[in-house]
Amino acid sequence: MWQAITEHINSELECDFQLEHKQQLAGGSINLAWHIKGMGQQFFVKINQREQVEQFETEVLSLQALQQAHCIRVPQVICHGQTLDKAFLVLEYLPFAGETVAGWRNLAQQLALLHKQHEQAMYGFDWDNMLGSTVQPNKWQSNWSSFFSEQRIGWLLQLLLEQGFGFGNIDQLVEQCRQRLQHYQPPPSLLHGDLWRGNVGFVADSPAIFDPACYYGDREADLAYSTLFGRFPEAFYQAYKELYPLDKAYSERKDLYNLYHVLNHAYLFRGAYLVQAQELIKQLFH
Structure with a gap:
């Protein structure tokens, strides 16, 4: 080999x-x-x-x-x-060293610049790709609420159901998700797609990101996931907001976006993630 x-x-x-x-x-x-x-x-x-x-x-x-x-x-x-x-x-091979406050601030500024590039008019990607080892569909759609509710939440709920794990009526849950986002149409940004602490490294104060699952979507989805498993340091969020302030309603969408990743973890790893997914669905939709 x-x-x-x-x-x-x-x-x-x-x-x-x-x-x-x-x-x-x-x-x-x-x-x-x-x-x-x-x-x-x-x-x-x-x-x-x-x-x-x-x-x-x-x-x-x-x-x-x-x-x-x-x-x-x-x-x-x-x-x-x-x-x-x-x-x-x-x-x-990147020789990663320890984290620094300057490194996290640099990452925030660079991510904000990435998210500010709005050259794409639709949501999706030219290819389906993988989130971990789960297929991630990226069919182009012009409506964000439809894209996220169908190709993110509905997709994972269906995969879980095929494994014997049901969380309720999929059509109803997808529709509730769509309604939560129906009056919100953010500009499509290129997202890393799997932005958690384990996919970030630093060469001195210079950040690098890896293991991406890219698509064009709402930048808030990247920010939300960065808070789910090992939240980034506060200096990162302060620096990001200085360059690209977040919408006031971001906090209302954050858990909805993270439901996608919790469902994916439930699909890949079972166990406590199944319970976490059930509780988050109850919190969001009931």
Whole structure:
């Protein structure tokens, strides 16, 4: 496997990289992560089963979309592909260090600049992609309330129902979600889509984001998720609001947007997330 990956790196970079050291990294509940070195070069490598290659292909498309926005650093894509039994993605290795207040403020300012780019008129993305290992549909729609209620909440409720976990009448819940958002039509922003603390790193005071699940949607969805599992430091939110103030009604939509991620966690990991999803649905819709 490593020989094949090395050959892909050399073919892409037109170099003569020779693998001298590899170290498996902690974290990542979906892919295996490795730091590899040799010949004065180093790379970050993600490995999964061969049939998961589409997950890496869509991750590349999201990374490229963020890179083309020229706002926030993302790891450079080196190559991706398949060996006889594995799928792999090779990225630039970023030597992350500790967090700083300046780093979080820089992230906030760069994210605000990303969200301020309103070049897209509709909600969605050119491709469906993956949120973790869950397919995330991104069919273009012109109405935000329809997009979010159908392709985010309705989609996950249906996936959970197919696994035997029902949370009520899906059509009714989707309609209630749509009504909550029906008079709200935010400008579409390019979103990271999976913006939690585990997908942020810092090289000195310079932030980088990774593992994206991009689509064009309401910027508040990125901000909301950043508060759900390990809230970002307060300096981040202060700096973001200074550059791009939030709507007063954001607090009323935040839990609705986070329901999508709670449902996804319930789908992937079961357990307490199923209870959390049930309680949040009750709180939002009853």
